[in-house]
Amino acid sequence: MSVPTVFFSGGAGFIASHTIPILLERGYRVRIFDSMLRGDRDRVDEFCATGQVDLVEGDVRYGGAVQHAMRGCTHAIHFATVSINKSIADPYESVDINVIGNHNVFAAAADHGVKRLVFASSASVYGDPQKLPMHEDDVLQPLTPYCISKRMGEDLLGFYQRTKGLSWMALRFFNVYGPGQKTEAYYTSVINTFLRRIRSGEPPVIDGRGDQSMDFVHVTDIARAVVAALESERDNLPVNVGTGVDTSIAQLAKILIAAVGASMEPQFNPRDVLVSRRAADITRAREVLGWEPTVPVEKGMADLVRASA
Template sequence: MRILDNRYRCDPKAAAALAALDGVEVVEGDVRYANAVEGAMRGVEAVVHLAAVCLNKSISDPTESLDVNLLGTQNVLDAAARGGVRRVIHASSASIYGNATSLPTHEDTPPSPLTPYCTAKLAGEHLLSFYAKRSKLSWLALRFFNVYGPGQQTDAYYTSVVLTFLRRLAAGEAPVIDGRGEQSMDFVHVTDIARAVGMALDSTASGMALNVGTGCQTTIADLAAHLIRALGMDVQPIFRPREVLVTRRAADIGRIRETLGWEPTIGLEEGLASVIEHLKVTGELN
């Protein structure tokens, strides 16, 4: 196994642990540089493409977002096609739906991307189809919903709200919620995400996008209340008047269930407990 990473969001300890495993090679490089991607792709049978700049940053810096998320993806797929890679699993996103008109949201729902990040993720799916028609490349695009879990970074509010809230609570501060907290997310644990990626790699299905979520909505206000109870704290969330980007999110997971046999196995309560335990072990939460 070979991992290409620019170490921008890398946990040095996690990277060192991976590099120490038998059969694992960690290469420092960036998907924006075609030569680095081509070198990392040499002799590879299958690729899992996870590199991206987060949604929030794409709003403040669209140029960098498109450079990484779109041109970087093009570099990955071009190298894969020319190098004879058999299969690519592409990390797409539920954000391509924008404010979905129906819940739970099916893969056939017309996309309505709201940011450069979302636009690039959708374009990546179209690039997969383009390269597959010109090579023997098979592929699946996994549209991740709101991923959370131990070890998550906090540089993107909408994808790390769990950790953002917990770190405020650990500091004795109340969670800050945009709007009235009625916006909902479909939280899916990173363990279930990893399992979906593995099953996608092993599958023979090709040429389609699959939602990866739970189908369950959790409002941000309910999330904050759950975490406050879990830590036994006596605080109330702070609500700040602010427009929210997406108001509702829940995945229709019928297609991935039928195609891969995948279903989520970790409920929200168990998943949040795993994050809390990790923060306690690392000393970030007492």
């Protein structure tokens, strides 16, 4: 019997670098398909040295290259993307990579009859949530080309399920953080901004009252959810992957001050800010993936601070 092999677009990126070790542990081979626009080449070299991983340097915008790399793969994970900020700055590039690219990967996976495709969707498909916690059946109001492409990706998966029997899962990741993350990540860049100030002896500055919140989910928990989705008995669903806990910016500042061991209070910059809040309803992830978040935000942030000291 042939070894199960995962086509992994965006496999040189942040979340992939935590997912690939679990795949290897579970006996998969991995074919990373990545343009190396942002990927971590040293980490990829380490994976390739195991003999179980190969890198195809390619761009998801080119359907022929994707089709070729999908040959012999039994599973697929699709992560390749350009970020929210870039999608606002350059919607043309974003639509090319995130819409055409999604379609190329889904079509190739369907043509090659993979057993399961896992798509990295995003909590940003909900737009500004009307209520917390956010449930998969809530209204979707994606606001940027990136978020729109995630929603469209989920709809396209439905098309290939109906026409070609593709089996898929779309994971709506909340605010992912952890070791290896790029410092300019759209939502979680606040962690680095605060940390830089605390370490230089200055209090973090919070606009308004710091009521805005995020659902911070540790990258190792995300990686476990991805593998669970690749293997779950249930399929063809969007699934929230968060912790269910909304951490306000004011709380985050205090958590980071404690993690550094500094003694200071955050500084508040009084002004009107649009307060957005986020927390995932994770009932479906528990039921469908048998998944549970394991890293509380205080511990995850403390580990991050230690690792980056």
